[in-house]
Amino acid sequence: MTIRQVIMMLCVLLLLTGCIPNDFKFENHTDEDASKAEELLKKDNRIKGVAALFHDDHLLIGIRVKTFSRFNKRGIAREIEKKLKEEYPDLTVFVSADSKILTETNKLILKDDEKGLKKKIHHLISLAEEET
Amino acid sequence: MDKEKYAKLEQEISPKAPLLKNVIKAFLVGGTICLIAQFIALFYMTFFDFTERTASNPTVATMIFISMLLTGFGVYKKIGQAGGAGGAVPITGFGNAVVSAAIEHKTEGFVLGVGSNIFKLAGSVIVFGVFSAFLVALIKTILVKMGVVSW
Numbered sequence: 001m002t003i004r005q006v007i008m009m010l011c012v013l014l015l016l017t018g019c020i021p022n023d024f025k026f027e028n029h030t031d032e033d034a035s036k037a038e039e040l041l042k043k044d045n046r047i048k049g050v051a052a053l054f055h056d057d058h059l060l061i062g063i064r065v066k067t068f069s070r071f072n073k074r075g076i077a078r079e080i081e082k083k084l085k086e087e088y089p090d091l092t093v094f095v096s097a098d099s100k101i102l103t104e105t106n107k108l109i110l111k112d113d114e115k116g117l118k119k120k121i122h123h124l125i126s127l128a129e130e131e132t
Numbered sequence: 133m134d135k136e137k138y139a140k141l142e143q144e145i146s147p148k149a150p151l152l153k154n155v156i157k158a159f160l161v162g163g164t165i166c167l168i169a170q171f172i173a174l175f176y177m178t179f180f181d182f183t184e185r186t187a188s189n190p191t192v193a194t195m196i197f198i199s200m201l202l203t204g205f206g207v208y209k210k211i212g213q214a215g216g217a218g219g220a221v222p223i224t225g226f227g228n229a230v231v232s233a234a235i236e237h238k239t240e241g242f243v244l245g246v247g248s249n250i251f252k253l254a255g256s257v258i259v260f261g262v263f264s265a266f267l268v269a270l271i272k273t274i275l276v277k278m279g280v281v282s283w
Binding site: 071 | 178183184186187189
């Protein structure tokens with residue numbers, strides 16, 4: 001393979017990996033109404049991807065913000081958390097703009113296994129709150 | 133020959149540095165180093181319990197470790213020659229500066245040779261690094277207080 005082919009392949013790969021689908025996923029294991037959160041998050045045009053998991057008394061949300069809003073992503077997460085806390089006063093709401101939280105929440109939704117879910121949610125929250 | 137005349141003569145004789153070419157080279161080499169570091173950060177985030185925020189520490193440590201190995205094997209010299217500032221500015225340049233000084237002064241003994249000279253080049257990196265960190269923190273504090281960015 002010539003060097004030109006390698007460079008071409010790398011370019012194509014890098015361009016294609018930019019197209020990872022950003023979708024809005026919601027999973028509800030409680031009797032709360034998830035549509036309120038859905039509406040709030042879909043209306044916000046700074047957000048391009050969401051994974052939200054309602055479980056027991058917890059609401060765990062990972063968000064992906066648009067590139068130029070990334071400078072303020074913690075502020076956006078805090079703002080949304082505040083709004084959602086008003087909407088769901090009975091739930092412990094946690095919102096994070098960290099991509100680790102988004103991917104792990106997505107994994108939990110895909111796995112669809114309620115056993116030990118609460119422990120995993122607690123683990124994720126403690127991870128996200130770590131500073132260093 | 134006075135000072136001005138000499139400066140003029142020196143300008144005429146010395147070959148012109150290909151500025152644009154050097155800039156592009158530095159951009160490509162530095163960018164490649166950062167791309168590798170991004171993949172390492174992703175690796176730590178995917179397979180270990182690190183978040184975007186905490187993954188930076190092990191990533192920096194890994195990058196320094198790799199550059200130290202490459203310096204020892206004499207590969208980083210070539211990267212630095214090709215990339216110029218692109219090889220020196222990322223954290224890998226720091227690892228290179230520490231290890232190359234240590235290798236150079238190894239013959240003078242471990243205490244007075246390696247120990248006292250290991251930060252000969254990297255010392256200035258630390259001094260100006262601390263100073264610029266102070267300045268950046270100051271600017272960020274002001275921006276946060278003004279509400280432009282968040283912590």
